[in-house]
Amino acid sequence: MTLRLPLRAFPLFAGLLLARHAMADSTPVLSPARTAAEAGLVDIRQLVPDIAEDIKYAGSDNFVGAPVDGYLAPKCLLLKPAAEALARVEHDLQAQHQRLQLFDCYRPARAVKHFVRWAGDLEDQRTKAEHYPNLDKSALLGDYIAPVSGHSRGATVDLTLMQCEPDDTHCKPLDMGTSFDFFGTLANTDSPQATPAQHANRALLRAAMEREGFRNYAMEWWHYTLSIVPAPNVIYDVPVQ
Template structure:
């Protein structure tokens, strides 16, 4: 989730989803693309067949607690330059008996709207113990959940690193200190609450991603964006399928 404190009115998102022209205030353009191919999105498995995936929003193991709108299959799509860069990260790690485990990639705009609706439903507290144990749910909308996500631009991915044995089997995720989509300061990449070993693991991931042009988002150790982004002013709403 990319934090954006300039939030609040839900009507903003509704207006965004029908926009076809860039706004003077910087509101991104919604692409008219209806398919991944039209948007220039590619399945990461076509470039890195062995990459591990656990696409959280295609199932119920996520902070919403249900499959998220727009995720019709557990796949990772990215714009081609980002997909190619991520494939290079995976190849580099393979030489060290390591690999990536991907949680999310391109995120349809309709999925972000689902997040906003969920955040506004204060009666639904099912995922609080796992995802926001120390926060009031009212704090999520505005501080953690934004009406526009960088993931919808097609060059951002959420992931972790795995260590494999000498035969590149039995791969296990490294201890990063929190699960994916944990809302709290422990998830900050440089959090003083993390142990030295957890910091070292986060640095391994960051170094591997930065070598191929990805930039970390400081509030989430798992969140990386290719820099420069291929389409920084455009978001997409084609389904993941």
């Protein structure tokens, strides 16, 4: 007998099936999903229409210095549980006249391949001064740029914290010590190179994210992943559009 499922059941069923297969050999499996809807990805602005976004890889203001493969629009897509948790973080922060600013969310697998190609092109040094001033580009593959990214699982977000005026206007990013996607130890969340004020700002962001179930990646103060991912060993390659 052939099992037939309605389209709306595809993300959950396919994710669980692929996750079981991936867990058997501990390698990520690429989902066959062709669209965000099939993957179960939602636009965060469906939940928070006015959330601040500066989606770096949709433009040229990033370490590659060009729009990245798979980013056809400056949008933040996440699996629904991650999007709902992030919306709660934003809502909670507003009581302190604070807001989030998003740099990246779901990342297509093809974008990660673009990063790896860029890292292998040692002649391209256009963004060194801003993004990796103290490192040789050949050192970026590994801890900083990996062939598989957690972002491709749909439950990781790169972001910062903004402080707003008492009337909730003129929100300004807090000083975190580095820009987004700075490759170096100063970007480590608990870096001893950061000032006390920068540590305090990073702690504010971490506390807000942890309250809703996100955990930080210690090498990057901006990087957070939802602790419980529906299909943790499944990655997606649908475009952001």
